Amino acid sequence: MRLWGDDVEVDARIRDFTVGDDRILDHDLIPYDCRASIAHANMLGKVGILTSGEVRKVVAALKALLKKWEAGEFGMRPDHEDCHTAIEEYLTGKLGDVGKKIHTGRSRNDQVLVALRLYGLDALESIDDELQALLDVVRRFAGRHSKVAMPGYTHTRKAMPSSVGMWAGAIADALEDDRVLLATARNLLDQNPLGSGAGYGIPLPLDREMTTRELGFAKVQDNPIYCQHSRGKLEAVVLHALVHVLYDLNRAASDLVLFSMPEFGFFTLPEELCTGSSIMPQKKNPDVLELLRGRFHELLSLEQRLLSIGANLVHGYHRDMQLTKEPFMRGIAVAYDCLYVARSVFEKLEVDRERCKAAMSSELYATEEAYKLVAQGVPFRDAYLQVKKSLKKRGS
């Protein structure tokens, strides 16, 4: 048997190759393209390229399209290259000559850029909301367990006394620092590329400040070559922030997988976050945590891909840059889900105080023993050696 599509006709295969995943990805970009197109139309009206009647028609048609999209009634056909074509075609179909005017003063290049940027800003807000919700839950968890002693490990070996609260607090502090990375990503995204055309500006007297205001951007991204250059680049800044969030969740999940082993038993995982085995009746597996752990690696590879695509190329748009859309949108979706899942974990996670307590064995206090000698005037390095020797004698 062959799954290898030998029956697909040739031209269609090449068309599909150029379209890639855009037909799926672009579905989520439609509302952002509509918003940007409305701002563009209003601006064209203001500078006298469209009449106010034309603007009204275009804006009304875009708002109608948006309603359809929300109702699940607007999608792309297989022969649509991307959502931008589909939208322009819709407008031309509805409005005739007026629809053909909407692309005045812009290029697909800045059209895609601005839609992705609005999408990214919206996504970052949602992600920061979700991250704050997670932080709340983790901080509350840390508070509830601030007094629960638990061994601190270095080199995966018992080291010194720690606490469940200190552990959860570390995760919260890490995520707090990640919020700084998210804010930086937001700041850099917050510049309006609309009006940069294909990457060399538009020889028409556009009002870029106006679309910037209407779309809520902090400023115009002035240099048109930089607008294009920043495609992929700023997406990588966003994914970098998300990579860090998922790195922290990866490490937290790693702890939970280990310390919920019956051999340790410090944590009890809620049944709903575990699964059984198809063959072993006794199993309760921490699948959700393992997937949380694993997703980090997806994000890391997506970030790396984003900058690798454009490297070694001269400036100016290349179709290669289209391939930055999928890692960007995918990375955002994955991170968003992971944050939700992590919150569920911390909401339902239980601590077994008895097992934690039982694990507080004497070697965890060896450093304290040395400090007691220090307090009696023994230099630290000598105190250290003395305790080490006495531990050896006692056995261990």
Place this chain on the structure above:
Amino acid sequence: MRLWGDDVEVDARIRDFTVGDDRILDHDLIPYDCRASIAHANMLGKVGILTSGEVRKVVAALKALLKKWEAGEFGMRPDHEDCHTAIEEYLTGKLGDVGKKIHTGRSRNDQVLVALRLYGLDALESIDDELQALLDVVRRFAGRHSKVAMPGYTHTRKAMPSSVGMWAGAIADALEDDRVLLATARNLLDQNPLGSGAGYGIPLPLDREMTTRELGFAKVQDNPIYCQHSRGKLEAVVLHALVHVLYDLNRAASDLVLFSMPEFGFFTLPEELCTGSSIMPQKKNPDVLELLRGRFHELLSLEQRLLSIGANLVHGYHRDMQLTKEPFMRGIAVAYDCLYVARSVFEKLEVDRERCKAAMSSELYATEEAYKLVAQGVPFRDAYLQVKKSLKKRGS
């Protein structure tokens, strides 16, 4: 507006998180799971765990299911975790108690492993066919243009005389070496993990040689822990071979993008592999080549992800390993398409002999000039300096 799915109910979101893309990916695995399940049932019959009547029923039901799948009538429901669950449920629905017996002597772990391996072997065969077809076309192209002189560049600067035939021949030789990598990947995949259970064997007297023969594997993959360990690892070997194929296509596409610029004009790209611009009426853009170039970076990042997922983990299956499925299947699909597209390129590519000839300017022959002096007895390093000096005098 928010796209962030706040209306999806909680449990469903976590379920979706654990299922990931399996619902889509697994569609292509169904025939391979059926094949493996048939071999497993036959073997269970032989060793006396199923009666011959039971085997007949199970095999017939699996063949019927396969027919349905081919007709597009068998798919997964949203509540199916993966195709393996869907298939077992189908059998139990059709056959009652007999269906419940099919999972005797295997685990989901080896079931998935064997299906992916059969899929991979099939894919590698298709890819090698496609690669050979491409090689044929490239070799014929090289033959047709073996006498067409063209400047050879180093450091993106004219260096010495080359030819279109030598250029295409280099691509063919590179792809020929990639076939060695593909063959190695094939060899390593060609071991049967079915019967390794969850990763620690099955305490039943199974006949692993029998399923190995029936499924056409070269040998049993004996050690059950290694069977699981090789998940992700062998997929990475496959992707590595594909990364090399796409690396060669990336470099070839880079040449074609540059040397089909009107400024060079050595190559003429067929219209059907180019697109226009949404704003610039004059443009004929090499989109297909740019996407060919860009896809390499996707493969490179997928390969890296595959081994990164499992690193730092102890042996034994982890749910993280499920996340190796998507990069593996995706990488194969992308590479397969790229090979097809590259073949179209070389089938339709035209060489502009006039422009090539016109580019054969004198500095390309500077090394030959030096060798003429060498033939007269001048030591090479002195000849080199003499020519260099004379070139400077002449201008350039």
Place this chain on the structure above:
Amino acid sequence: MRLWGDDVEVDARIRDFTVGDDRILDHDLIPYDCRASIAHANMLGKVGILTSGEVRKVVAALKALLKKWEAGEFGMRPDHEDCHTAIEEYLTGKLGDVGKKIHTGRSRNDQVLVALRLYGLDALESIDDELQALLDVVRRFAGRHSKVAMPGYTHTRKAMPSSVGMWAGAIADALEDDRVLLATARNLLDQNPLGSGAGYGIPLPLDREMTTRELGFAKVQDNPIYCQHSRGKLEAVVLHALVHVLYDLNRAASDLVLFSMPEFGFFTLPEELCTGSSIMPQKKNPDVLELLRGRFHELLSLEQRLLSIGANLVHGYHRDMQLTKEPFMRGIAVAYDCLYVARSVFEKLEVDRERCKAAMSSELYATEEAYKLVAQGVPFRDAYLQVKKSLKKRGS
């Protein structure tokens, strides 16, 4: 012949394996460790663990050591594991029991962390200085050539009119955004981990605010588990910023390599940034630009390595984290050099106005032609098609 060191004795090989490159890398950390050790000693004095006489001795010895280091007279011996051991041993050698007290209240873990962080902050300052110097040069270059027209390319095809000034301005704007990333990295690094011990705090009444002030950190990094968790993580934030700087330089270098080809001739590279060939007398190769381009890939892989090392591990220090030191210090050194080199490039780069002007061919103005029709009332999409048709007729 074998280079494979079979004559190295066994124990030494394992010792070398654990030391890795630390003996070389740590050389640059010595001044930072001394600074931190002085602050630590002062603090131990204040909280009564050292007497003021002991503090004086330790501080004096550390300052003397620093002098020796500056004079190139302090280094590590082969049997020193790292610079921290070497320094403690020096103190013990000089001061006897007093030297043995310096490690009271700290662990190697926080000692390394704080030294690396001070190193990183210093490095970021130097890098930002160098980046500003580069920005100055690029902005001045852009100003000098703001009126020099040059073709703008998309898909490596002539697209619309651009200018040398716009091109250089894009690079400057990109680097300006990178300064935001550097500032973020700086902010996150600017927290004091000294006092966090091995990762679980120190059971002594240390004054962490005091060392924070003395070392000039913005704040205490409070949670000791997070201090350790941030090892590798914050280094990755720094490298991420540098990756972006090098990405911009990679793209700029790519432009310069292409457009300084005699076939284009827009730019003339200074002789001192080019090299010849060992065999071709005529060559003038843009080696410096090519290395600038290539170094980006080193940084990208170093960044990816930093987070990959720690992923899938439980919290708490692991010796694996030692391997984050080399990519961090190496990445900084490489980026610093690249900035210097890029500045030399822009200082010496010449623009060939004649060649630029000659390249401003008519197809670059096709969009403007369409806009002329738009001004006459033709809808843009129709104007576009009209110009396209007329261009086809004219030949091209």
Place this chain on the structure above:
Amino acid sequence: MRLWGDDVEVDARIRDFTVGDDRILDHDLIPYDCRASIAHANMLGKVGILTSGEVRKVVAALKALLKKWEAGEFGMRPDHEDCHTAIEEYLTGKLGDVGKKIHTGRSRNDQVLVALRLYGLDALESIDDELQALLDVVRRFAGRHSKVAMPGYTHTRKAMPSSVGMWAGAIADALEDDRVLLATARNLLDQNPLGSGAGYGIPLPLDREMTTRELGFAKVQDNPIYCQHSRGKLEAVVLHALVHVLYDLNRAASDLVLFSMPEFGFFTLPEELCTGSSIMPQKKNPDVLELLRGRFHELLSLEQRLLSIGANLVHGYHRDMQLTKEPFMRGIAVAYDCLYVARSVFEKLEVDRERCKAAMSSELYATEEAYKLVAQGVPFRDAYLQVKKSLKKRGS
């Protein structure tokens, strides 16, 4: 304090930037360059470009140089760009005009290629020897402990009975498969690029078969463009094989770190592979295993870098390719050390049979219980559910 080298003079900084690490790396290439230069000289003699007297002198001088190198008396000066320049200069110094003739019929490009390839082949042989030595030790370890039962884990949870022998056998089988990858890398490296010149052949009647025989290559690498294209590419094939070796060691080390925790105690690590802590007197840390684990990530990032450097570039040598030398040589050195260290680990590793036995708790046998019911005629899925229910009742 600044470490940032502001006192280095300008030209020197740019020179150092172009030389990079070559001055250090090239030290190890000298013997290979000498071997290749001797073969080249002999061939030039045979085809009549050098007289037999000249050949004798050149060969004698190269052999003398080699002796000096072995005695540590030949190295590069700061003003030598690389070892190839140093060697040619030495010959010219010793032999005058005859030395100036050695570079006839070759370019630095093929000279570097052939030296690196000979180096790589030698390295692969040493690595395979080391790998076989490791395999021997692991197989003997597996044999000694084939009967020692140990829990098998999935999802880091007790799953089914396993054994120490099965565990070690899995590592051996994985490494055995890696030998296939190493052999493939060897095969691909085993082609002679000498005579391909700068990448477009040499306009002289060279005898490439002769140098191929003399240097022991399996065949001529015929196409000169492919010779250059394979720079970086074949190095990546080598590193890929090494990445797999280190992946297996990473997983083995991960097991040993976990299961040598006192909480498990299945393995006892030899004192000489552990270290203590600077602050905690009781610690015995598995540093060597952790570094073994961590080095995998270095290799993975080096492999990725190798292909990333050349991607998106047109064919023909670029100076960027020089940057493939360091990851190649570094990756080999790191992998070689890791193999040695892993062998030490398995030579000295002890198994605690008592702790292993004590860990064989009843839930490991749940699948066997189900199979007992299957033997009584209960369909597997029902047997599974029955055991699951009874386990829940019993507690756990």
